Amino acid sequence: MATSPDPQVTTHYRNCHICEAVCGLEIKVQNGHIVSVKGDKDDPLSRGYICPKGAAIKDMHADPDRLRKPMRRTEAGWQEISWDEALDYAADGIVEVQKRHGDDAVADFIGNAYGTVYGIMTHMGYLRQALNTRNCASLASIDHISHLMTSALMYGHQFLLPIPDLDRTEFVVMAGANPLASNGSLMTAPGVRDRLKAITARGGQLVVIDPRRTETAKIATAHHAIRPGSDAAFAAAILSTMFEEDLVNPRALSPFLHGLDEVKRVLKPFTAERAAAVIGIDSSAIRQLARDFAGAERAVWYGRIGTCAQEFGAVTQWLFSLINIVTGNLDRPGGYMLNTPAVDLTRDPNIDPGRYAEWRTRIRGLPSFGGEVPASSFAEEMIAAGHGQIRAFVCIAANPVLSFPNGTTLDKALESLDFMVSLDPFITATSRHADVILPAIPHVECDHYELAFYSFAVRNVTKFIQPSIETSDDGMSDWEILVALAERIAKRKGVSIEPTVSPAEMVDFALQNGHYGKAAGHPAELSLEKLKGAPHGIDLGPMESRMPECLHTNDQKIHCAPDELVSDLVRVEADLFTASASYDLVLIGRRHVRSKNTQTQNCQRLMRGPNLCTLLMHPDDLALRELYDGDTVRVTSKVGEVCLSVSSTEDITPGVVSIPHGFDHARDGVRLKVSAQHPAVSVNDLTDDRFVDPVTGMPAYNGVPVSVGPAVPKDHLATR
Numbered sequence: 001m002a003t004s005p006d007p008q009v010t011t012h013y014r015n016c017h018i019c020e021a022v023c024g025l026e027i028k029v030q031n032g033h034i035v036s037v038k039g040d041k042d043d044p045l046s047r048g049y050i051c052p053k054g055a056a057i058k059d060m061h062a063d064p065d066r067l068r069k070p071m072r073r074t075e076a077g078w079q080e081i082s083w084d085e086a087l088d089y090a091a092d093g094i095v096e097v098q099k100r101h102g103d104d105a106v107a108d109f110i111g112n113a114y115g116t117v118y119g120i121m122t123h124m125g126y127l128r129q130a131l132n133t134r135n136c137a138s139l140a141s142i143d144h145i146s147h148l149m150t151s152a153l154m155y156g157h158q159f160l161l162p163i164p165d166l167d168r169t170e171f172v173v174m175a176g177a178n179p180l181a182s183n184g185s186l187m188t189a190p191g192v193r194d195r196l197k198a199i200t201a202r203g204g205q206l207v208v209i210d211p212r213r214t215e216t217a218k219i220a221t222a223h224h225a226i227r228p229g230s231d232a233a234f235a236a237a238i239l240s241t242m243f244e245e246d247l248v249n250p251r252a253l254s255p256f257l258h259g260l261d262e263v264k265r266v267l268k269p270f271t272a273e274r275a276a277a278v279i280g281i282d283s284s285a286i287r288q289l290a291r292d293f294a295g296a297e298r299a300v301w302y303g304r305i306g307t308c309a310q311e312f313g314a315v316t317q318w319l320f321s322l323i324n325i326v327t328g329n330l331d332r333p334g335g336y337m338l339n340t341p342a343v344d345l346t347r348d349p350n351i352d353p354g355r356y357a358e359w360r361t362r363i364r365g366l367p368s369f370g371g372e373v374p375a376s377s378f379a380e381e382m383i384a385a386g387h388g389q390i391r392a393f394v395c396i397a398a399n400p401v402l403s404f405p406n407g408t409t410l411d412k413a414l415e416s417l418d419f420m421v422s423l424d425p426f427i428t429a430t431s432r433h434a435d436v437i438l439p440a441i442p443h444v445e446c447d448h449y450e451l452a453f454y455s456f457a458v459r460n461v462t463k464f465i466q467p468s469i470e471t472s473d474d475g476m477s478d479w480e481i482l483v484a485l486a487e488r489i490a491k492r493k494g495v496s497i498e499p500t501v502s503p504a505e506m507v508d509f510a511l512q513n514g515h516y517g518k519a520a521g522h523p524a525e526l527s528l529e530k531l532k533g534a535p536h537g538i539d540l541g542p543m544e545s546r547m548p549e550c551l552h553t554n555d556q557k558i559h560c561a562p563d564e565l566v567s568d569l570v571r572v573e574a575d576l577f578t579a580s581a582s583y584d585l586v587l588i589g590r591r592h593v594r595s596k597n598t599q600t601q602n603c604q605r606l607m608r609g610p611n612l613c614t615l616l617m618h619p620d621d622l623a624l625r626e627l628y629d630g631d632t633v634r635v636t637s638k639v640g641e642v643c644l645s646v647s648s649t650e651d652i653t654p655g656v657v658s659i660p661h662g663f664d665h666a667r668d669g670v671r672l673k674v675s676a677q678h679p680a681v682s683v684n685d686l687t688d689d690r691f692v693d694p695v696t697g698m699p700a701y702n703g704v705p706v707s708v709g710p711a712v713p714k715d716h717l718a719t720r
Contacts, residue, residue, distance in 0.1 A: 012468035013040050013535040015450060016054040017116045017443040018596050021183035021190040022453045023050050024536065025057070027444065027468050034058040034444070034469070044539035045461045046190035051183060052594050056603045057444065061469075063602060065671050066425050067439035068475070078427070081436075083476060083484075090436050091488035093419035094131070097392040098493070105391045107135035107382075109375055111398025112597060114138055115452040117443065119479025120396065122451070122503040125350060127394070129497045130486040134359055134368070135390055137375040142403060144186055145696045146308035146317040149369055152354025153562035154321060156552025158370055159345040159455065160338060162324070163187045164300040165543055166195045166458050168334040170204035171296035173289070175231055175320070176306020176702070177208075180215035181591040185304050188450075188457040193219070195458070205296070207289065209234070210306060211588055212616070212658060213651035224289075225653040228586045229703030230279040231303065232312040232572045235319035236270035237279075238290045242326055243267065245287075247294035251328030256548040259561030263322060266566055269573070278576050280653070294327050298334025306588065309701040312572055313693045318565040325560065330547070337543040338550060341455040342462040342526055343510040346552065353552055356564065362388045364690075366697035374697025376405055376689045382413035392419040397440075397478070399598040401429040402662060402682050405699035406639045406689035423481060428598070429682075432669035438485075441475040444468045449507045462516070463537030464507070464528060479503055504528060516540060568695055585621065587637070587704040589683060590658045598662040601680070602672040613680035614647040616658040617708065622648055625709060632711040635659070637704055639688045642681035643711045657708060659683040661701070 009030045015022040024043020028036045037058050039050035070086030071078045081089075097105050108131060113120050128136055140148055148158040164172055166189055177185065179192040189195055199206055200221055208217040209224050209231070217223040226234060242248050243264045250257055272286040293299050301323040307316050321330070329335030345351055357367035361377040363384055378400070382390045393414065401407045401414070407429075414420065414433040422431035425439040448465040476484070483500055490497045508528035511517055516524040524530075524540065531538070548556050594606045601607060615633060627633060629648035634641055635657070644659070652658060664682035665675035683701075691700045 009035065012466075014444070014448070014465040014468055015463065016050070016057065017448070018053045018057070018599065019183045020115070020185055020188050020453050020456070021046065021051070021192070022188055022450050023054050023190040025050065025054055027057075029469055032469055034061055040536060042536040044537050045188070045457060045459055049191035052606060053596060053600060056600070056606050059603050059605055061442050061444055065602060065673060066442070067427070067437060068472070070439065071427070071437040073435050083474060086436050086438055087484050087488055090421045090438065090485055091492055093435060094392055094394065094421065094489055095492040097418050101389070101391055103132045104134050104388055106131055106133050106394065107137070107378060107390045107392070108133065108394040108396065109136075109378070109398055109400060110138040110396045111403070112139055112599070113397030113478065117397065117446075117478050118449050118451045118507070119446070119477055119503045120482070122506050123479040123482045123500065124396070126486040126497055126500055127482045130489040130493070130495070131394070135373060135381065137372045137378070139398070140370070141372060141374040141376065141697060142699055143305065144308060145369060145374075145698050146313035146693070147186055148354060149314055149356065149696055150317040150321055150565070152356065152370070153564060154318070154559050156353065156554075157346045158354030159351065160550065160552065161186060161456060162330060162336040162338050163456050163458060164302045165334050165337045166192070166199070168542070169199060169298050169300050170202070170334060171293060171299035172199060172205070173207045173209065173293065173301045174216060175209035175301070175303040176308070177302060177304035178210070178214040178216045178591060180219070181593050183593070186456055187302065188453045205292070211653045211656045212590065224281050224285060227278065227280040228588050228656060229310045229312065229700070230576055231307040231310070232316040232319060233270065233275045233576045234279045234281065234286070235316055235323060236267050236569070236572070237272045237275035237286050238293075239263070239319060239322055239326065240267045240270045241272050241287050241290040242294055245291070247290060248326045249294070249328050250326055251332070253325060253328060253330060253547070253558065256551070256557045257325065258555065258557040258559050260326070262561040262566065266561070266569055274577065293323070298332070299327060299329050300324060300334070300336045302336070306702050309589075309698060310703050311575070311691065311693050311700045312568070313698050314695040315565050315568045315572060318562070322560060325558065331545045333542070333545070338546050339455055339457055339543055340460050340515050340540070340546060342514050342516050342540065343449065343451055343454070343507060344514055345451065345455060346550070347514070348510075366692070366694070369696065374692070375400065376692050376697050376699045378404065379406060379410040379413045379689055382417060383409075391417060393417055394421045395430055395434070396423045399428045399430045402598045402664060402684060404689065405684055405687040405691070405701065407682050407684040408640050409689065423478065426602070427669065427671040429665060429667050429670055432667075438481050440478040440481055441471045445471040445475070446477050447504055449503070459542055460540035461537055462526065462531060462540060463534070464531035466532065564695060584705065584707045585655055585657050587635070587683070587686060587706045588656060588658050588702045589661045590616070592660060595660065595662060598665070601663060601665055601675040601678065604674050607674060607678050611645065611678070613660055613663040613678075614645045615708070616649050616652050617646050618652050618654045618656070619648050619650060620654050621657070621708070622646065627708070627710065633708050634711045635686060635706050635708050637686040637688065637706045640685040642685050644681045646708075657706065659686070
C-alpha cells in the first residue's frame, strides 16, 4: 500500500479476480470506497494491461444488490440473520439430512471462486472432511476435466498442466480457444492480443481452428472452420500424417517416452483423407498443417473449451498433447511448457494427483476423478428416489442453474431438496432456492495469492495481495465461513477434523519450502514477508524445462498410450466416421471480453452497448428458413427451447449457431436489478445433461443438435 498526496486516498496494488489473466491493478481507495481502478504498469506479468472487467471492479464492489449479512428464507421472504444463527442453522440442516439418509445424501459444488479465492482452495478440504460425502464436485467437471485427466494419466498428476510459451514460440495452433475474448484460459496471459501479434510480427504463424471466425481468428495468419465436436478426428489425422510422412521427432523427450509405438499403431486408420469427410477441412490442408507444425523450430498446439466441452473431450486433449510430444515441443522453450510456480500444487500431499474411477455415480455410473464426481450427474441424482439420493446441497460460489447442462431440470431438482446452503454474495437463479445464504466479504477486502493461475502463467511470477479495504467487524471471508461451518457439522456428528491455520500461513510455508525458497537454496529466498515488501509482485523469469524430474508417474516416464484414452478411439471411429449426420444445426457457445460466466451481468458499464446475448447464424441458414437479421427466433433442442434475437454473420460456419453462456438472470426471486433490465436466455436450457463425454462425464456444451425457426408461427407474422 502507498499513500497518495491526498491524505484521504490510499493506493493499493492487487490482481483482478474476475478472470484467469489476473491482471495487476492499481486501486485508489478513499474512506472505504474505490475511487479508481487502473492497470499496474509495474506488474511483471500484465505490464499495465487491463480489460473492461477489471475497470468495473469499482462498480461490482459497490453493487447495491450485494449481500452483507446472512439471509434465511422464510414463508414471509428473506430474513437477515446473525452469523452465529446462520451457521448453526446451516449445520443443523445438513446434519439432519445426513442422519436420516446417510452422508452421501448431501452434495457440494465449488464454482469459479475455487481458482479466484485462495481461501476456498486452501480450506474447502476442511468442509469436505466434515461432510464425508462422495457426491462432491467442482467447476473442473464442467470446464477442464479433460485437461486434468490427460495430465494425470500421462504425467502422473492432474496439475502438471503445460501451457503455451507464447512469448518465445514461432508457430501456435489454437483449437477451440478465443483468448482475445476470454483473456486466456488454463493459460494466464494478460495482454494476450499483444503477445499473439508479437508472434506474427517476428515472422511466426498463428493458426486458429474454430467453427467461428472469432476475434482471435481475425488476427491469425490462418483460420480453419471445423465441424463442432470433430476435433478428435482432426487431431488423429494430424498425428497419423506425422507418423506416415516420417515427421515424428520427440527430440529430448525420447528417453522417457512410454507407449509411442502403440500410439502409431492405433492411429494408422485415421488418415487425413478419411477425416476430411467429417471435419470440414480439406485433406491437403490437414497434411500441410502437420508438415508446417512439425517443421517449425518452436511450436505449440493448444486446445481449450471448444475442444474439451464436447463428447470426445478427453481423447481430444490427449491427442493434442501427443502432437506436442511427437514433435519435441513439450517441455521446450517456445513450445508446450510447465510453469515453475512459487507455490507448487503438485507438491501438496493433500491434493489428489488425479485418481480415476475410484467410484461411480448411482444412476449412470459416471466415473469419479480426483475425489469428485461429474456435476452433470447432480440433477438426476437429486430427482431419482432411492438409497443414495441427493437430498441436500451446499453450493459454494457458483450459479449452476445457469452453468450446468439442462439448467431447467436442475432448477426443478433444487426445488425438491430437503435443505440447501449457498455461499454467495447475491440472490441468484441458484441461491434463490437456498434455505440460508452465507455471503463472504468482497475480494478486495481480503488478502490473496494466485495459487491456481500463477501455475498456468506464461512467465514465472509471484505476488501476495493484502486487503485494499478494511472490512466490517462482523464480515467473514470464504475460508472463515468454511471452517466455521465444518467445525459445527463435525461437532454435531461427533467427529473430529484437523486443526487449521490461515491461508496466508499456508502460503508462507509453501513459499519457503518451494522452488524459490530458502530450503531449496534459491537466491530469491521467497517468503510471505518478502512478498509483502514487493506489492507489484516479483518476476521469476521465463519458463524452464522441467522433465523428467517433475513427472509423478511411477517410472518417471510420460505414458503416451493410457488405456482409458486409447480404448476411446473405438467410439471416435464409430460415432464420427460411421454415424450419419442427421442433425439440422449444431450449437456452440462463445465468450465476450465484457462478460465472464454469470458474474458480470449485474454491472451497468459492462452491459452497455449492443445486446451480448443473441443467436449468431450464417446468412445462408437464415435465408433457408425465411428468417432475417434481428428477428426473434425459437431455438429448440432435445431438452428445451429458448427465444432470442438472431444476428446474421458470415463469421460463423453454415450449419452452426452460437449463443453465449452465463445469461438469463431475470427469473422470479432473483435480486439482480441491472441484469433484469437486459433480455437474455440461458444457453444451458438447451444443453443436455445426458449428452456427455462418458470418459469424464464432461457435458457437451458444443456440438448440441438444435433447430431454429420463427418465435411465432408464420401465419401470425406481420407482413414485411
